[in-house]
Amino acid sequence: MSVTYLEAIRAAQEKALQDDPNVFLYGQDIGRFGGAFKATKNLAEKFPGRVMDSPISEDAMVGLAVGAALEGMKPVVEMQFADFSTVGLNQMLNHAATTYWRTGKPCPMVLRLPSGGTPGSGPFHSQSMETIYSHYPGLVVMTPATVEDAYTMLLEAIGMEDPVVFCEHKLLYYHLKADALPGEALPAFRARIARPGRDVTCVAYSAMVHEALAAADELAEEGHEVEVVDLRTVKPLDTDTLLGSVARTGRLLAVGESWPWGGASAEVVARVASEGFELLDAWPRRVLSCWMRRRSGSMRRTRRFRIIRICGRRTGRRQ
Amino acid sequence: MATRTAGTLARPTAPKRQDPTEKLGRSMLRARLVEDKLGSLYRAGRIVGGVYLGRGQEAFSAAGGLNLRKGDVYAPLIRDMAGRLAFGEPLVDAVRTYLGSRLGPMRGRDGNIHRGDLELGILPMISHLGAMISAAAGALLAKRMRGEKQRVGLACAGDGATSTGSFHEGLNLAAVEKLPLVVMVADNAYAYSTPNSRQFACTDLLERARGYGVEGHGLDGTDPDACLEMVGRAVQRAREGAGPQLVVGRLLRLCGHGEHDDAFYVDAQVKGSSRGRDCLQVMEELMKKRGRAKEWGEWREEARAEVEEAVMQVSKEPVPDPFEEQWRATVTPGAVEEVAEE
Numbered sequence: 001m002s003v004t005y006l007e008a009i010r011a012a013q014e015k016a017l018q019d020d021p022n023v024f025l026y027g028q029d030i031g032r033f034g035g036a037f038k039a040t041k042n043l044a045e046k047f048p049g050r051v052m053d054s055p056i057s058e059d060a061m062v063g064l065a066v067g068a069a070l071e072g073m074k075p076v077v078e079m080q081f082a083d084f085s086t087v088g089l090n091q092m093l094n095h096a097a098t099t100y101w102r103t104g105k106p107c108p109m110v111l112r113l114p115s116g117g118t119p120g121s122g123p124f125h126s127q128s129m130e131t132i133y134s135h136y137p138g139l140v141v142m143t144p145a146t147v148e149d150a151y152t153m154l155l156e157a158i159g160m161e162d163p164v165v166f167c168e169h170k171l172l173y174y175h176l177k178a179d180a181l182p183g184e185a186l187p188a189f190r191a192r193i194a195r196p197g198r199d200v201t202c203v204a205y206s207a208m209v210h211e212a213l214a215a216a217d218e219l220a221e222e223g224h225e226v227e228v229v230d231l232r233t234v235k236p237l238d239t240d241t242l243l244g245s246v247a248r249t250g251r252l253l254a255v256g257e258s259w260p261w262g263g264a265s266a267e268v269v270a271r272v273a274s275e276g277f278e279l280l281d282a283w284p285r286r287v288l289s290c291w292m293r294r295r296s297g298s299m300r301r302t303r304r305f306r307i308i309r310i311c312g313r314r315t316g317r318r319q
Numbered sequence: 320m321a322t323r324t325a326g327t328l329a330r331p332t333a334p335k336r337q338d339p340t341e342k343l344g345r346s347m348l349r350a351r352l353v354e355d356k357l358g359s360l361y362r363a364g365r366i367v368g369g370v371y372l373g374r375g376q377e378a379f380s381a382a383g384g385l386n387l388r389k390g391d392v393y394a395p396l397i398r399d400m401a402g403r404l405a406f407g408e409p410l411v412d413a414v415r416t417y418l419g420s421r422l423g424p425m426r427g428r429d430g431n432i433h434r435g436d437l438e439l440g441i442l443p444m445i446s447h448l449g450a451m452i453s454a455a456a457g458a459l460l461a462k463r464m465r466g467e468k469q470r471v472g473l474a475c476a477g478d479g480a481t482s483t484g485s486f487h488e489g490l491n492l493a494a495v496e497k498l499p500l501v502v503m504v505a506d507n508a509y510a511y512s513t514p515n516s517r518q519f520a521c522t523d524l525l526e527r528a529r530g531y532g533v534e535g536h537g538l539d540g541t542d543p544d545a546c547l548e549m550v551g552r553a554v555q556r557a558r559e560g561a562g563p564q565l566v567v568g569r570l571l572r573l574c575g576h577g578e579h580d581d582a583f584y585v586d587a588q589v590k591g592s593s594r595g596r597d598c599l600q601v602m603e604e605l606m607k608k609r610g611r612a613k614e615w616g617e618w619r620e621e622a623r624a625e626v627e628e629a630v631m632q633v634s635k636e637p638v639p640d641p642f643e644e645q646w647r648a649t650v651t652p653g654a655v656e657e658v659a660e661e
Contacts, residue, residue, distance in 0.1 A: 024464065049464070055495055060453035060488035067392075067457025070437055073464065075457070090485070094445050095454065101648040102429040105437050137648035161650035189653045236656045 012154035027078030058088035082113035097138030106161035141235035145209035147178035152185030191238035197225035205231035250281035346381035350401035373398030375573030378598035382546035392472035394451035448480035452489030479510025540568030
């Protein structure tokens with residue numbers, strides 16, 4: 001018996017619907033059809049009237065969630081693909097994110113974003129949106145990399161009083177498996193040392209954690225010890241864990257799947273450079289997507305190769 | 320820490336159980352007089368930011384607010400002072416928001432017209448037009464899911480807002496869900512300076528109702544009786560379960576977009592037409608004709624006194640203290656990041 005990343009997301013939504021009568025799900029094709037990725041399969045039947053198909057109106061979908069949240073409900077909105085959430089950006093960035101600061105009243109809602117590149121998904125079904133949402137005050141942005149985190153963090157997100165952007169990686173949906181759903185979770189907003197090592201800190205999140213781990217495996221054969229940090233939540237960023245890791249290794253590589261201008265990886269580098277410059281023995285580096293090229297598994301392999309190349313060259317343990 | 324108090328001005332001084340005409344008239348007068356005062360304060364440099372008035376739109380706006388009940392949802396825009404007051408927003412809170420008092424509903428943070436009061440059921444608008452329609456729909460959906468019956472939502476828009484994607488998405492969604500939402504379009508012929516001819520190509524925005532599958536109501540927004548009757552009917556239809564209602568009131572804004580704008584672009588012919596009538600003057604004439612001129616005068620004096628008192632009171636109230644305020648954008652402990660910046 002095993003659970004996939006997608007099944008964990010479905011199970012978390014089911015548990016939330018069961019536990020809290022204020023939770024409802026809203027999104028395109030999520031009712032009887034069960035969602036484009038089947039993240040809500042059978043939930044409409046189990047919870048009549050609480051899993052609703054929406055029109056193709058991302059702006060109004062998020063606006064509806066804001067209004068319902070202000071009335072005390074806990075809406076979970078599924079965007080069919082993270083890419084389409086740009087149409088609802090105004091409601092998320094200017095409405096949901098500003099409400100608490102303006103009024104002192106919380107706006108508890110979750111925006112689920114099926115994110116990231118998968119083979120053949122092309123320029124409009126493969127984007128990583130965490131950078132944009134993280135830039136704006138008032139939002140929490142989660143990027144789970146494991147089945148356990150997909151489950152516990154989604155439940156945490158639904159329980160939170162703030163609007164949460166929940167970036168799920170489509171590549172992990174079907175292939176990433178765990179033995180069972182977890183009983184307990186790491187503390188909220190805390191990064192995780194996914195693999196300890198003493199030569200270089202490789203900071204990643206979402207699907208890139210697995211590329212970093214695979215690269216670390218290969219590098220281990222050559223005698224390099226890579227410490228992999230899984231951010232779990234990119235906003236807020238767990239600077240303490242980052243600095244702690246860099247204090248041990250003296251070297252930093254930040255890996256992301258978004259484009260190279262700005263982003264979570266740039267923030268990681270900026271935090272370490274501004275708050276822990278003296279910890280660095282070498283200049284920090286980043287590995288990201290190439291501009292406008294995000295198509296296939298080969299791109300992931302390229303990124304893994306780049307992680308290996310940079311870490312292998314940089315670690316050069318002092319004799 | 321100062322707490323929010325409504326002071327002595329929380330409720331209109333008027334007696335309870337007003338007849339609709341009285342409530343309409345009083346709301347129109349209170350709105351006009353407080354806005355005249357805000358305009359003066361703006362010109363005197365007493366207000367940080369802009370001042371946006373609803374001069375000429377009071378009858379239409381007030382008719383919306385006064386048809387709502389406690390428990391309903393109201394999403395007003397910048398020209399809805401009269402509707403807000405008619406719905407029950409304390410006049411002092413309007414003044415507080417403009418003068419940045421931390422005792423106001425926005426705690427001195429979000430000035431001028433973005434104010435709301437979630438406890439009263441007034442959604443705090445964002446400036447992006449059309450955005451409040453789906454939010455009002457969401458609040459109504461929540462009420463329906465919780466089994467609250469007979470609730471109505473009222474979202475305001477202007478002719479310009481009807482050109483946004485948000486307006487379309489919001490009204491379409493409300494129609495699909497058959498929500499009890501009334502969308503009031505104050506068609507004042509100009510969006511800032513842009514005339515309707517550059518805004519849409521249909522002859523009357525009312526035509527759109529059919530396309531959305533909702534009931535439509537058109538009226539002369541300068542006629543207080545028509546406003547009372549038609550808006551009342553639309554709210555009643557929504558309350559009865561007839562789904563969303565689109566109300567289009569034809570009128571003219573008798574001022575600039577904001578007080579910084581002299582509205583030179585408004586066509587003299589339009590100004591001189593019946594559309595350019597001042598609804599307050601129309602109302603005064605009606606009152607005279609009905610032998611109620613004395614009442615009208617009393618309402619005016621009461622409103623004037625209330626405005627003076629509110630401004631006096633708020634002038635003495637504290638503004639936010641940067642050393643004491645928690646400028647948090649998030650509720651969850653740990654969600655605020657302390658980024659070192661020197």
